[in-house]
Amino acid sequence: MQSKxxxxxxxLELMEALADLRFVEPTPIQHQVLPLLLKGRNxxxxxxxxxxxxxAFLLPLFEQLNIHKQNIQAVxxxxxxxxxxxxxxxxxxxxDYFPDAIDIQLLIGGTDRTRGIERLKNSQPQIVIGTPGRVFDLIKEGALDATHVTMxxxxxxxxxxxxxxxSEVDGIIGRVPxxxxxxxxxxxxxxxxEQFAQKYMAGAAQVAIDAKQKTPVAIEHLAIPVRRKSREDLIVDITEMCHPYLALIFANTRxxxxxxxxxxxxxxxxxxxxxxxxxxxxxRQMIRRIRDLEFQYVVATDIAARGIDIEGISHIINYELPDDLxxxxHRVGRTARGSNEGxxxxxxxxxxxxxxxxxRERGIDINYVEIKNAEFVPVASRNKRMRVNRIDDETLKASHQAHARKAKKVKPGYKKKLEREVKAAVGKAKRQQQKRNNKKR
Structure with missing residues (x-):
């Protein structure tokens, strides 16, 4: 039963925020995580x-926050x-939905460190959000007091x-209660x-989304075999027929x-x-230009694209599949956000x-297609084609052997008859293969 x-x-402030954000019901991961974090579990x-x-983590964080204490409670x-x-x-x-101001500070590299330290001397935030390098640096400097952190x-x-x-994460965890x-x-x-959890989080609860829930159902997954055309030619063909709002093209290396x-x-x-x-x-400039829709296509690597929230991504194109599936x-999860399709x-x-x-074994429905006349046309995978061809070859070989054994009793018109039999056998094999494929779907 789906929770609410x-x-x-x-x-009440959080419920008002969720209503205004049009969050109707918890997502699968929120459904599993919220009860555990609200109980204080690791x-x-x-x-x-x-x-x-x-x-899933911000809601419990704000729920447990002591608004009247001016010290760092969450990192x-x-x-x-x-x-x-x-x-x-x-x-x-x-x-913004709370009547009293909540002090949240963003601490990341690339910003004025000296000015940040001066600001922290005057007042400690209640919530720190940042990158490990900058946060640990400020803790070591004594600018951040982590002794009251609860989460x-x-x-x-x-x-x-x-x-x-x-090492930075180790340093931070070592300085909180x-x-x-x-x-x-x-x-x-x-x-x-796993090693980090054994060191700091013995007995922690573990949750995961079911494999079949890991990609939004509104994503259509297609696989295009690379045969006669190069990958670059195929991507050009895709750009000419798809006209995406915004497409991310993933490559495995810089x-x-x-x-x-x-x-x-x-x-x-x-x-x-x-x-x-x-x-x-x-x-920063590139991300701003992407958000301003200066580009319809963006080539990215996995590490560079992780953690970037860009609205309106309609297509994901894998120039090559990632080494780690x-x-x-992660890649395809960037499209079909909200109620959109991808x-x-x-x-x-x-x-x-x-x-x-x-x-496919993980529950992702991927269909093989090829591009013909500016359309995606269903096609069998190479393995399936090889199986059918193997059946064709074996049938042809068997027919030839059967007739070879009767070579001395050849009757007029045997060649045409052989051709008809082979053709019929091949057709039958293909129909049987198609039936087996349909049963698997």
Missing amino acids: YSDYQLR LIAQAPTGTGKTH VLAPTRELAEQIFKRAVELA VVLDEADMIFDTGFI ETAQLAIFSATIPQVI KHADALAGELRDRGIRIGVLHGDLSARER AFYI MAISLITPEQEVAVNQL
Whole structure:
């Protein structure tokens, strides 16, 4: 039975905020997480982007906040400045509904450190949202007093650790009270998170969205086999027929992203690029230009695109499938937000069909298509075609062997008869294969 926000007895201010934000009922991850965090449990939650996880931790954070105490009570850590800024905005939205001012400070790199320290000397915030590097630096400096913290949240924890913030997070956790509630939200649960949990979160509750719920149902997943045309040619074909509002094109490396962007620019396509080689200033400028819709297409890498909330993404194009298939969930979760629909198109080489099958086993309905006359036309996967061809070859071979054994008794017109029999056998094999395929669907 689906829960309601009213089931959790949240503050009136939070209920008003949810109503104005048109949040009707908790998402699956919120349904699992809210009761646990409201009870003060330590938590490890596996959930991809676009599942409502930000409010899954912000609602309990505000519910447990002592508004009348002017000290740091909650710390939210994010791997990138952009994600920290987005969480900060969501937090400010909720804080605006409270009659008393709630002091929330955004602490990220790329801002004036000296000015930030002076501000903190005058007044400690009640909620800190920031990147691990800057937050730990200010704690070490003595500018932040973490001795009253009651809750610490790590959002996109796999990326926090993957980008080298392990020592900073260790330093922060080591300076908050042992009684502080810890919550981890992550798209994947690698070994480093398991080790962190063993060290700091013994007995933590663990929740995860069911595999079949991990991608929005409003996404159409398509796989285009890479055969006669290059990946670049196929992407150009897609751009000519899809006309997206905004499309993210994912490449696995910075080198591939730059090469693809250059190739598409040479073909007259105006395109943006997001990857780790951009400076902080270039990155901010690029994100602003994307949000201002200067580009219809943006080539990005997984790390660069994580934690960036850009509205209106209608299409996800995988120039290549990610090495870690969990990132497929992350990529496609950027489209079909809210009540919108989306499309995810992946370019698939023969050796990647195994990966497609693995995604299907996770409950993702991916259909093979090819582009003909500016339309997506259903087509069998290479493995299916090979199975049919193998049946054809075996049938043909069997027919030839049967007639070869009777070669001495050949009757007039046997060649035409053989052709008819082979044709009939091949047709029968294909029909039987099609029936088996239909049963699997």
